[in-house]
Amino acid sequence: MYKKTTLILLVIFFVFSCEVQFDRNIRIETTGKTVDENSIAIPNLFVGVFTEAARFIGFYPTLNGDREYLLGSSNSDENGDFSVTSLFDSDQDFFIFVDGGDSRTNYIYSSDTFDFEPQNFIFNLDEVSLKKKANINLNITRTSALGTALDFYISYQSPLCEEVFVNGVLDEALSNCNRVESVFRTLNDDSPNYEKTSNSFITGTIEFGYSINGGAETIETFIINQENYDINFSY
Amino acid sequence: MTSTSVIKFVSVLLFSMFTLSIWCQEVEPKYNNDGVGHSTLDYGVKGSFGIAYNVVNPSGDKYFGLAYKGKGGYALKFKLFVYDGFFLGGSSGFSYFENTNIEITGNYDKTRVGSHYLFLGYEYRPVEKLAFNVNASLFGEARHKNEYNAGNESYQIDKAKIRAFEVSLDYFVAPNFSINVYYTYRNDKTKIKTSSDLQSRFDRAQFSIIGLGVNFQFGKEAIISSFKNK
Numbered sequence: 257m258y259k260k261t262t263l264i265l266l267v268i269f270f271v272f273s274c275e276v277q278f279d280r281n282i283r284i285e286t287t288g289k290t291v292d293e294n295s296i297a298i299p300n301l302f303v304g305v306f307t308e309a310a311r312f313i314g315f316y317p318t319l320n321g322d323r324e325y326l327l328g329s330s331n332s333d334e335n336g337d338f339s340v341t342s343l344f345d346s347d348q349d350f351f352i353f354v355d356g357g358d359s360r361t362n363y364i365y366s367s368d369t370f371d372f373e374p375q376n377f378i379f380n381l382d383e384v385s386l387k388k389k390a391n392i393n394l395n396i397t398r399t400s401a402l403g404t405a406l407d408f409y410i411s412y413q414s415p416l417c418e419e420v421f422v423n424g425v426l427d428e429a430l431s432n433c434n435r436v437e438s439v440f441r442t443l444n445d446d447s448p449n450y451e452k453t454s455n456s457f458i459t460g461t462i463e464f465g466y467s468i469n470g471g472a473e474t475i476e477t478f479i480i481n482q483e484n485y486d487i488n489f490s491y
Numbered sequence: 492m493t494s495t496s497v498i499k500f501v502s503v504l505l506f507s508m509f510t511l512s513i514w515c516q517e518v519e520p521k522y523n524n525d526g527v528g529h530s531t532l533d534y535g536v537k538g539s540f541g542i543a544y545n546v547v548n549p550s551g552d553k554y555f556g557l558a559y560k561g562k563g564g565y566a567l568k569f570k571l572f573v574y575d576g577f578f579l580g581g582s583s584g585f586s587y588f589e590n591t592n593i594e595i596t597g598n599y600d601k602t603r604v605g606s607h608y609l610f611l612g613y614e615y616r617p618v619e620k621l622a623f624n625v626n627a628s629l630f631g632e633a634r635h636k637n638e639y640n641a642g643n644e645s646y647q648i649d650k651a652k653i654r655a656f657e658v659s660l661d662y663f664v665a666p667n668f669s670i671n672v673y674y675t676y677r678n679d680k681t682k683i684k685t686s687s688d689l690q691s692r693f694d695r696a697q698f699s700i701i702g703l704g705v706n707f708q709f710g711k712e713a714i715i716s717s718f719k720n721k
Contacts, residue, residue, distance in 0.1 A: 276645035283597055283685035283693055309645070325645060328597040341689060343597040343637075343647050377686045 276309045278327065279344045284374065286340040286352055288381030290332045292360070293459045297336030298386060301355060304329040305342035307369075308349035344377075346370050351418075352379060356386040361457050364418040372423050387457035389415055390480045392487065394464075398448035399490045405445075406491045408466035411438040412456045434460070443491075456480055462487070535710045538578070540569035541671055543704025547586045551697035555588070558595040559602065559698070562587040566606075566702065572713035576614045580626065582655075583607045586700065590637075595692070599637040599647065604696075606633045606677075608653040620663045624673075628655040633679050633696070651679035651696050659702075667708045675700040 286305055290298045305327045328342020340352075352365040363384045392412055398404060413434045420430035434457075443450055456462070462478040468491055478487065547561035566584030573579055588602040608631020616622040631653035639645040659673030676699050683693040 276639075278645065278647040280648045281650060281682045281684055283683055283689055285686040285689050325639065326598050328593065330594045339688075341595060341597055341685075343599070377684060377689075 276325065278307070278325075279346055282344040282373075282377065284328070284342050284344045284377050284379065286328075286338075286342065286379040286381065288338055288354075289383050290336045290338065290354060291383050291385055293385060293387040293457070295383070295385070297332075297334075298360070299332055299334045299336060301332045301336075301338075301357065301360075301386070302329065302353075303332065303338045303340050304353045304355070305340055306351050306353060307345035307347045309345065309347060344369070344373070346373075352381065354381075354384050354386065356389075358389075360386040360388055361415040361417060362386070365421065366418055367421045367424075374424060387415070387459055388483065390456050390458045390460065390482065391484050392454045392456050392462060392480065393484060394450065394452050394454070394487045394489075396443065396450040396489045396491070398443065402445055404491065405469055406443040406466055407441075407470075408443070408450075408464070408489075409438055409440045410454075410465075410487075411436050411463040412454055413437075413460040415455050415457050415460075456485075458482070464489070466491070535712075536571060536714050537708075537710035537712055538569065538571040539669075539706045539708045540567070541704050541706035542567050543584075543671060543673070543702040545584070545586060545700045545702045547588065547698055547700050549588065549698045551695070553695045553697050554596050554692050555696050555698050557692070558590055558592040559588040560591050561698065562589050562601075564604075564700070566700075566704075568704075568706075570610075570612070572614070572710075574713050574715040576616070577713070578612050578614060578626075579609065580612065581607075581609050582631075586698070597637075597647075599639050601638050603636045603638075604633050605636070606653055606655075607631055608633075608655060610655065610657070612657070622661040622663070622669070624657070624659040624661070626657050626659075628653050631655070635696070649681060649683055651681040654678045654680060661706055663708075669706045669708065671702070671704045671706045673700075673702045673704075675702065 284305065286303065290301045292298055306324050307327055308324050327345060328340050330338055330340040332338040346369050348368050348370050350367050350369040354363040356362045363386060365379065365381055394410055396406070396408070414437050417433040418431060419433055420427050439452070441450060458480050460480045462480065463475060464478070464487060465473055465475040467473045543566050545564040545566060547564050549555040549559040549561055564584060564586035566582055568580060568582045570578040570580030584606055586604045586606065588604065590596055590600050590602060593599070608628045610626040610628050612624055612626025614622050614624045633651040633653050635649040635651065637647045637649065655675055655677050657673055657675040659671060661669035661671050663669045677697065679696040681693055681696050685693050
């Protein structure tokens with residue numbers, strides 16, 4: 257009798273545990289405006305509200321781990337304004353994704369909603385600035401004599417922007433928005449030239465510092481003003 | 492006591508009365524003066540039970556009317572006459588909808604509305620073969636299961652208090668069997684919490700139902716007159 261009951265309970269668990277249920281009786285509104293780097297409205301951009309949830313089969317999560325679920329979506333209108341009606345999920349991985357498409361940066365508003373409901377059931381993103389993507393093409397060639405060495409670094413802003421909010425307040429430490437990324441290298445006889453393309457955005461800043469043969473360091477700063485920003489340097 | 496508990500309690504009570512009324516029927520067939528035999532269904536508390544197929548039509552300027560498309564449904568109903576033409580009854584059924592605009596509602600593509608409620612009504616029977624009924628819900632709850640776009644692996648539930656108004660017509664093809672057509676207007680009050688901007692969109696679930704079904708009648712007297720005659 258005990259075995260039968262256990263078996264029945266297990267079958268029920270297997271059948272029903274595969275499903276994910278979102279919060280009952282709630283709709284969330286997400287509002288904001290998509291603008292470019294010059295604060296000019298960008299129309300027709302996708303805005304999606306997502307949650308991640310583990311699907312359990314029996315006692316184990318699926319092999320793919322957490323899965324993203326789209327809870328609601330819309331597009332910005334001709335004025336860049338958007339209002340998304342969505343379901344809600346009390347979850348540690350709840351986020352709003354503003355898709356800049358192929359030519360612009362994306363934006364992620366991330367929030368732990370496990371114990372948090374937005375005030376008046378609204379996430380107000382205000383102005384979401386989606387900058388035009390740009391490539392930084394760094395090309396360093398050696399024109400000097402053998403034995404000349406170059407120490408350099410290049411720092412630039414990443415196009416990724418994820419802002420993390422805790423109880424509706426931005427947490428800078430957890431966020432990762434246009435964070436500065438750096439590359440340090442030494443060029444010498446073994447590897448005299450360097451060529452690399454990095455991703456950033458228009459209006460982003462670049463800092464390029466170098467030192468030849470251990471001499472004084474020179475630092476140059478650039479502001480990206482075109483989609484393909486070339487830095488050609490020879491030593 | 493929650494509304495669901497009340498519904499269950501009253502449903503059980505009515506069903507018990509219905510069952511009791513059947514048990515209390517005379518086993519031996521009775522004969523009128525004309526010598527015609529009558530079945531046991533012709534005695535005891537008067538009532539009916541039936542089943543119907545529904546055509547559902549979302550309406551109004553709320554989220555049902557703006558985004559949903561009806562996909563049919565069915566309902567089981569029973570009623571017991573309390574006094575004269577007044578009756579109490581219960582309805583239980585499901586209506587199915589397709590969501591055609593997820594920007595209005597959130598992301599799910601179909602909804603199954605389970606409705607369980609009690610109603611009070613009046614029947615007018617001008618001729619032997621016809622009966623007109625009107626009824627209104629007393630209390631009841633609807634459960635909306637909204638299924639996610641990607642399949643049946645995820646869902647969300649909304650609940651609503653049922654407000655139903657119905658008119659129906661029975662055409663008796665036999666003394667205890669009728670074809671039933673009805674129109675029900677539903678103006679359910681949802682429990683959805685949302686922003687003040689969206690509240691007016693989600694505060695009601697409005698749709699109408701046109702149903703076609705069959706009813707089986709039993710008994711002869713309303714509960715009160717039945718007790719009086721004992």
